[in-house]
Amino acid sequence: MNANATSVTWTAIGPLTDIPRQGARCVKNGAMTIAIFRTSDDRVFALEDKCPHKNGPLSQGIVHDGCVTCPLHNWVISLETGSAQGADEGQTATFPIKLEGGTVFLGL
Amino acid sequence: MSKQRLVIIGNGMAPGRMLEHLFDLTDAYEVTIFNAEPRVNYDRIMLSPVLSGEKSYADIIIHGEGWYEEHGITLHKGEKVVTIDRVERKVTSDKGTVVSYDKLVIATGSNPFIIPVPGHTLPGVLAYRDLDDTEGMIAASAKGGHAVVIGGGLLGLEAAAGLKMRGMDVTVLHLMPSLMERQLDEAAGYLLQKELEGRGIKVKCRANTKAILGTDKVEGVELEDGTVLPADLVVMAVGIRPNAGIAKDAGLEVNRGIVTDATMKTSDPDIYSVGECTEVGGMVYGLVAPLYDMAKIAAHALAGEATAGFKHQETPTKLKVTGVSLYSVGDFGEGEGREDIVLRDAARGSYKRVILQDNKIIGVVLYGDVADGGWYNEMLKAGKDVSEMRETLIFGQAHQGGGSFDPVAAAAALPDDAEICGCNGICKGTIVQAINDKGLSSLSEVRTHTKASASCGTCANSVENLIKAVLGDAFQQKAEGMCGCTPLGHGEVRRVIKAKELKSIPAVMQELEWSTPEGCAKCRPALNYYLISDWPGEYEDHQQSRFINERVHANIQKDGTYSVVPRMFGGLTTVEELRAIADVAEKYEIPTIKVTGGQRIDLLGVKKEDLLDVWSDLGDAGMISGAAYSKGLRTVKTCVGKEWCRFGTQDSTGLGVKLEKLLWGSWSPAKLKLAVTGCPRNCAESTCKDIGIICVDSGYQIVYGGAAGLHIQGTTELGTVKTEEEVLEVVGALTQMYREQGFYLERIYKWADRVGYDHIKSVILDNLEERRAYYERFLFSQKFAQVDPWAEFVSGKHAHEFHPMADLKLEAAE
Numbered sequence: 001m002n003a004n005a006t007s008v009t010w011t012a013i014g015p016l017t018d019i020p021r022q023g024a025r026c027v028k029n030g031a032m033t034i035a036i037f038r039t040s041d042d043r044v045f046a047l048e049d050k051c052p053h054k055n056g057p058l059s060q061g062i063v064h065d066g067c068v069t070c071p072l073h074n075w076v077i078s079l080e081t082g083s084a085q086g087a088d089e090g091q092t093a094t095f096p097i098k099l100e101g102g103t104v105f106l107g108l
Numbered sequence: 109m110s111k112q113r114l115v116i117i118g119n120g121m122a123p124g125r126m127l128e129h130l131f132d133l134t135d136a137y138e139v140t141i142f143n144a145e146p147r148v149n150y151d152r153i154m155l156s157p158v159l160s161g162e163k164s165y166a167d168i169i170i171h172g173e174g175w176y177e178e179h180g181i182t183l184h185k186g187e188k189v190v191t192i193d194r195v196e197r198k199v200t201s202d203k204g205t206v207v208s209y210d211k212l213v214i215a216t217g218s219n220p221f222i223i224p225v226p227g228h229t230l231p232g233v234l235a236y237r238d239l240d241d242t243e244g245m246i247a248a249s250a251k252g253g254h255a256v257v258i259g260g261g262l263l264g265l266e267a268a269a270g271l272k273m274r275g276m277d278v279t280v281l282h283l284m285p286s287l288m289e290r291q292l293d294e295a296a297g298y299l300l301q302k303e304l305e306g307r308g309i310k311v312k313c314r315a316n317t318k319a320i321l322g323t324d325k326v327e328g329v330e331l332e333d334g335t336v337l338p339a340d341l342v343v344m345a346v347g348i349r350p351n352a353g354i355a356k357d358a359g360l361e362v363n364r365g366i367v368t369d370a371t372m373k374t375s376d377p378d379i380y381s382v383g384e385c386t387e388v389g390g391m392v393y394g395l396v397a398p399l400y401d402m403a404k405i406a407a408h409a410l411a412g413e414a415t416a417g418f419k420h421q422e423t424p425t426k427l428k429v430t431g432v433s434l435y436s437v438g439d440f441g442e443g444e445g446r447e448d449i450v451l452r453d454a455a456r457g458s459y460k461r462v463i464l465q466d467n468k469i470i471g472v473v474l475y476g477d478v479a480d481g482g483w484y485n486e487m488l489k490a491g492k493d494v495s496e497m498r499e500t501l502i503f504g505q506a507h508q509g510g511g512s513f514d515p516v517a518a519a520a521a522l523p524d525d526a527e528i529c530g531c532n533g534i535c536k537g538t539i540v541q542a543i544n545d546k547g548l549s550s551l552s553e554v555r556t557h558t559k560a561s562a563s564c565g566t567c568a569n570s571v572e573n574l575i576k577a578v579l580g581d582a583f584q585q586k587a588e589g590m591c592g593c594t595p596l597g598h599g600e601v602r603r604v605i606k607a608k609e610l611k612s613i614p615a616v617m618q619e620l621e622w623s624t625p626e627g628c629a630k631c632r633p634a635l636n637y638y639l640i641s642d643w644p645g646e647y648e649d650h651q652q653s654r655f656i657n658e659r660v661h662a663n664i665q666k667d668g669t670y671s672v673v674p675r676m677f678g679g680l681t682t683v684e685e686l687r688a689i690a691d692v693a694e695k696y697e698i699p700t701i702k703v704t705g706g707q708r709i710d711l712l713g714v715k716k717e718d719l720l721d722v723w724s725d726l727g728d729a730g731m732i733s734g735a736a737y738s739k740g741l742r743t744v745k746t747c748v749g750k751e752w753c754r755f756g757t758q759d760s761t762g763l764g765v766k767l768e769k770l771l772w773g774s775w776s777p778a779k780l781k782l783a784v785t786g787c788p789r790n791c792a793e794s795t796c797k798d799i800g801i802i803c804v805d806s807g808y809q810i811v812y813g814g815a816a817g818l819h820i821q822g823t824t825e826l827g828t829v830k831t832e833e834e835v836l837e838v839v840g841a842l843t844q845m846y847r848e849q850g851f852y853l854e855r856i857y858k859w860a861d862r863v864g865y866d867h868i869k870s871v872i873l874d875n876l877e878e879r880r881a882y883y884e885r886f887l888f889s890q891k892f893a894q895v896d897p898w899a900e901f902v903s904g905k906h907a908h909e910f911h912p913m914a915d916l917k918l919e920a921a922e
């Protein structure tokens with residue numbers, strides 16, 4: 001899903017430490033909300049805050065092993081690919097992230 | 109033929125074992141033992157669990173009084189041998205007892221080394237060697253205060269952990285740059301240090317003690333760098349020296365220890381030496397495994413039987429600090445021609461290092477994941493060439509043979525003397541025999557009959573594989589694991605959390621070998637609950653392991669908004685509360701206001717960004733969270749009762765309010781709903797609640813185990829009590845018992861079905877002492893639980909939850 005490198009605009013969205021480990025924060029981009037996840041080993045991922053099932057807010061789910069479990073009906077979504085795991089099918093949009101000197105940049 | 113006289117100096121672990129072998133081989137000797145300690149033979153290794161309170165002295169006795177009688181042994185307790193007369197062949201004790209010998213065994217062990225810094229003789233400075241030292245530490249810890257442990261080796265750290273568990277403020281001083289440097293390399297030493305610090309033990313490496321301060325007792329410790337630490341107790345655990353003084357005085361050959369040949373014979377053919385005081389093959393030892401070898405060899409020599417003689421073997425080291433897993437064996441220094449293979453798994457806090465020379469393992473250091481220690485050690489001992497598995501060696505036994513590792517087949521292939529349960533020293537052979545002889549078919553049966561996996565429980569998987577290997581299909585599968593991350597069921601997990609005092613989610617996962625690094629949305633909330641319930645005041649709630657409703661203290665709705673339910677104690681409300689609710693609904697444009705089935709008001713459709721303000725306004729009106737989302741106390745429904753109702757027998761509304769005030773804030777395995785009804789007409793529906801009270805003329809009937817959701821079930825009676833105070837105590841105790849035993853998401857009726865209604869009644873209603881104890885534990889835990897989360901959030905806790913991190917369109921506009 002990553003946009004191709006040349007067309008990406010990087011925007012600083014804040015320090016890594018603003019996001020709880022095994023948690024998420026939201027970034028508003030007009031009408032769209034993007035969920036920024038931080039794993040326990042400090043990897044950061046960005047997904048649209050919308051579950052492919054019934055649009056549940058993924059940012060509110062439990063983060064584990066590179067996935068998030070949706071708070072509404074427990075679908076498990078991969079943070080890296082945005083795809084539903086297991087028997088469920090569906091995919092959420094992902095966005096590139098880079099970390100520079102403790103600051104998180106979101107690529108749009 | 110009259111018996112030969114065997115005299116033994118010292119009554120420690122080595123000669124104790126020697127005598128067991130000797131009596132198996134011959135009854136040719138009449139035995140006399142002198143022991144400077146005033147007691148029978150006990151397991152010195154287990155002093156650490158005695159110190160920490162996990163065991164008592166009685167638990168660690170190896171040979172009780174009866175054993176000495178049975179074997180006709182004369183034991184001189186509290187008598188120290190001061191001279192050995194080799195010409196007359198007799199020994200003399202400090203109390204003047206003189207005994208002649210035909211054969212003499214010296215087993216005087218070691219002396220703890222005390223650094224002769226100024227102040228080292230002050231009262232309050234202890235070594236760590238025997239029961240007296242241990243009891244001294246326990247007595248000192250009863251007064252609390254500061255303990256300083258000098259020495260960050262095996263003994264020092266076990267002492268530190270024990271003193272910490274006894275509630276002292278503990279600092280470990282270690283001269284070297286990293287802990288246990290003789291057994292661990294720096295990386296593992298660092299992980300260990302972090303673990304100990306995580307438990308609140310302070311560790312100072314490169315700390316050189318200059319003086320112990322104090323006038324008539326210890327008051328502090330001064331370091332070379334000028335730092336002064338307060339101390340009410342100082343434990344010196346800096347090393348041991350073989351106790352060879354009397355042997356030397358008697359003119360025996362003594363080097364570092366009493367020199368013997370491979371049959372444990374000293375330079376005098378009638379005198380043997382075993383244990384830590386002995387030097388054999390140029391080595392002295394400080395762990396029991398080689399001492400037990402010495403004991404066996406000496407017994408054979410005394411019985412006139414030949415053996416292959418003592419051969420040096422590497423002994424693995426483990427640290428007996430509950431919850432810390434480390435394993436080290438062999439040589440891990442850097443050196444010419446040595447190769448290192450290292451595997452770190454930061455997420456699991458594990459570290460493995462195998463040191464090779466000429467394609468053979470010469471040393472192993474494991475921290476965290478120690479399951480393969482025995483396997484590596486077997487290869488080390490056998491001098492096996494490992495070049496074939498060089499690539500996969502570090503991943504352990506499970507990864508050999510092309511990944512198709514079958515743990516059951518591996519269990520079947522183990523030799524009979526392979527140790528399965530390290531805590532209780534149970535070998536495969538013993539377990540297999542028990543399964544076959546007693547017809548056992550489940551883990552719990554094997555545990556009861558053999559003690560395997562009964563202590564720390566980390567070997568439960570291995571035991572189970574062994575049962576499978578023996579029984580094949582006849583094996584009774586135990587309760588399903590709590591989720592895909594572990595084969596262990598909730599009961600097993602709860603048991604081990606208590607037994608091993610695991611106090612964090614990563615610790616549980618590490619210790620119980622979770623198959624995923626971070627668990628899943630099923631097990632994390634369960635573990636978080638177990639830890640909160642088991643360690644009130646100690647465990648810090650892990651927000652990220654809670655379901656969103658509990659994390660933000662409001663119920664998420666299908667459109668991502670939230671519902672807010674303030675508490676109305678016992679269903680009672682006031683003009684001010686109603687007005688505040690109305691104001692809030694108006695101010696934040698809350699679309700729906702509904703009366704719930706739990707006698708209170710639900711505000712539905714609140715935006716997450718507004719939650720803090722809504723709570724703040726409700727808080728100003730004196731309302732707290734109703735916890736309509738919690739696996740914890742929800743509501744206490746009441747009817748109007750005696751105050752108004754023509755049939756009411758007691759103040760059901762008032763009692764409901766009191767119960768809700770007592771119980772609010774508590775977390776439980778599943779939601780907990782109560783009701784108090786004023787007479788058996790039961791308008792508050794007490795008979796379908798988790799716990800219900802039915803007021804009657806003569807008092808209060810307490811019922812429990814009802815449900816009216818997915819499953820409809822009437823309650824079962826617990827009993828009737830006379831006063832409101834008793835109701836509060838019984839309900840508090842019942843709640844606590846459920847909190848301590850319930851499995852996550854198991855409602856009270858399921859728990860009661862599992863453990864038995866009669867059993868619960870016998871504990872909570874009939875046994876006043878147990879009831880009281882449960883109730884007190886409940887009150888203690890409530891001290892930490894009754895914090896209104898809304899107020900906490902309003903005052904700034906977890907503020908990040910409620911605001912976006914950035915608003916890109918806004919920023920662009922600025």
Ligand code: SRM
Binds near residue numbers: 673
């Ligand atoms: C609000 C309320 C309905 C109402 O409008 O009246 C309600 C709402 C919900 N109930 Fe309920 N239950 C409500 C009273 C009840 C009652 C009646 C009672 O408590 O007297 C029952 C039956 C009694 C019982 O619990 O046995 C009830 C049995 C359930 C069940 C089935 C539980 C079971 O073990 O069988 C669930 C599902 C669950 O918990 O897994 C449930 C779950 C829910 C959830 C939490 C569903 C969810 O997961 O989102 C609903 C949350 C709504 C919200 O956002 O506020 N609710 N629910 C009631 C809130 C009471 C309160 O003030 O706290």
Ligand SMILES: Cc1cc2nc3c(=O)[nH]c(=O)nc-3n(C[C@H](O)[C@H](O)[C@H](O)COP(=O)(O)OP(=O)(O)OC[C@H]3O[C@@H](n4cnc5c(N)ncnc54)[C@H](O)[C@@H]3O)c2cc1C
Binds near residue numbers: 236
């Ligand atoms: C706290 C602690 C934890 C330990 N943990 C472990 C562990 O986990 N694993 C492990 O392998 N090892 C451990 N050890 C070491 C192990 O306990 C010893 O190696 C073992 O007990 C030594 O046995 P021994 O028979 O040589 O001497 P000891 O058990 O020390 O017995 C010597 C006895 O001789 C008596 N004695 C001395 N001189 C005289 C005399 N002149 N006359 C009469 N009696 C005398 C002493 O009072 C003493 O009772 C630990 C030790 C301690 C203190």
Ligand code: SF4
Binds near residue numbers: 753754785786788791
């Ligand atoms: S059940 Fe009893 S107390 Fe309750 S309202 Fe009816 S009569 Fe009154």
Ligand code: FES
Binds near residue numbers: 052053073074075
């Ligand atoms: S909306 Fe995410 S699981 Fe249904």
